[in-house]
Amino acid sequence: MQKQKRPFCQTKAYRNLTEDEITQLTEEQAREQFTLFRWGSTTEMPCPNCGEADKHYARRSRNQWRCKHCYSDFSVTTGTPFLNRKLPFKTILHLIYDFIAAPKGLAANEYNAKRGITLRTGFLNYHKIREVLFETRDLTPLAGLVHVDGGHFCGKPRRPRQRQQVTSGIVNNKLRNRKASMIPGGQTPVMEPWNRDKLKNRRIAIVLREIGKKGDGANRTIVAVAMSENALNAIPIIRKYVLPGSQVWSDDGHAYKRLPLWYDHDCVTHSKEYSTNNGVNNNQAESYFSRLRRAEYGVYHGMRKQYFAFYANEFAWRADMSKKSLGEKYADAMEKIFKCGPSKAWRGYAQGHRLAFEYFG
Numbered sequence: 001m002q003k004q005k006r007p008f009c010q011t012k013a014y015r016n017l018t019e020d021e022i023t024q025l026t027e028e029q030a031r032e033q034f035t036l037f038r039w040g041s042t043t044e045m046p047c048p049n050c051g052e053a054d055k056h057y058a059r060r061s062r063n064q065w066r067c068k069h070c071y072s073d074f075s076v077t078t079g080t081p082f083l084n085r086k087l088p089f090k091t092i093l094h095l096i097y098d099f100i101a102a103p104k105g106l107a108a109n110e111y112n113a114k115r116g117i118t119l120r121t122g123f124l125n126y127h128k129i130r131e132v133l134f135e136t137r138d139l140t141p142l143a144g145l146v147h148v149d150g151g152h153f154c155g156k157p158r159r160p161r162q163r164q165q166v167t168s169g170i171v172n173n174k175l176r177n178r179k180a181s182m183i184p185g186g187q188t189p190v191m192e193p194w195n196r197d198k199l200k201n202r203r204i205a206i207v208l209r210e211i212g213k214k215g216d217g218a219n220r221t222i223v224a225v226a227m228s229e230n231a232l233n234a235i236p237i238i239r240k241y242v243l244p245g246s247q248v249w250s251d252d253g254h255a256y257k258r259l260p261l262w263y264d265h266d267c268v269t270h271s272k273e274y275s276t277n278n279g280v281n282n283n284q285a286e287s288y289f290s291r292l293r294r295a296e297y298g299v300y301h302g303m304r305k306q307y308f309a310f311y312a313n314e315f316a317w318r319a320d321m322s323k324k325s326l327g328e329k330y331a332d333a334m335e336k337i338f339k340c341g342p343s344k345a346w347r348g349y350a351q352g353h354r355l356a357f358e359y360f361g
């Protein structure tokens with residue numbers, strides 16, 4: 001019998017960084033780790049204000065440096081998403097580790113008490129990491145074979161007060177997983193206006209995944225948020241992120257009917273099959289949605305439309321990093337933090353400022 005290949009996340013090579021390695025650090029060592037990730041040195045660095053690299057004057061008691069050229073004071077978090085931090089460096093490192101090590105997303109209420117912080121602090125800091133991953137994502141157009149699909153998220157109405165009329169026939173069909181259970185007869189319950197209004201918060205994630213070698217799944221994932229799944233919304237996103245002339249596989253939705261104008265397009269009719277006789281499918285896009293869907297229902301329990309692009313991109317990152325070890329994921333997140341300036345979406349959140357616009361990606 002052929003031995004089944006274990007997923008990479010269950011191998012020893014994946015576990016090359018454990019939580020203990022962060023727990024053992026002193027606060028001084030944690031700050032040093034931050035400094036090394038940012039500048040690769042603890043003594044010589046460019047001034048964030050004027051850009052001059054030098055061995056600046058150390059202000060040890062304040063954990064700062066004073067620039068030899070422009071005399072401004074700076075610390076390792078100056079000009080990063082963690083500027084004006086109040087949390088110890090070690091706690092921030094712990095939060096980053098928690099975030100990258102969680103396989104299915106991480107809700108703040110899972111860790112806040114354990115890390116000794118409030119729910120809001122946990123929420124804010126995890127979201128700062130999501131924003132970093134969003135701001136630094138690779139948007140180079142995809143090529144080769146690309147799987148495309150749209151998934152509906154956010155804006156869930158509650159079940160109506162009255163239940164749908166159910167007969168034993170429908171229950172029977174449902175138990176046997178028959179198609180008929182999806183079109184139940186009888187009276188359709190009325191949805192109250194306040195409940196129907198929740199549908200206005202619905203957003204569509206359009207996902208594009210470049211397929212790698214056979215059996216390797218997807219190489220790279222780009223996801224954008226749209227207001228609805230139609231050609232008007234979907235086509236510009238696909239044309240922006242997929243090189244013309246590439247091969248695109250999608251389902252038979254109306255949104256994708258015009259794709260043959262620019263691409264070698266094939267589609268699979270999902271009401272009939274998951275993969276055509278020629279092997280055409282969009283299963284990599286579906287696989288991405290299955291994870292995001294489970295995170296929405298099982299981990300986050302709700303995603304606000306303003307930040308939905310952050311969540312969607314978080315899962316694109318998790319999917320693309322699935323063949324990387326914990327150490328590599330940690331280093332990737334740390335390096336990206338220093339490629340970003342101060343947070344745009346979360347600045348002043350603790351002071352009550354809320355985002356006035358939506359991210360679409």
Ligand SMILES: [Zn+2]
Pocket residue numbers: 047048049050051052067068069070071072
């Ligand atoms: Zn300077």
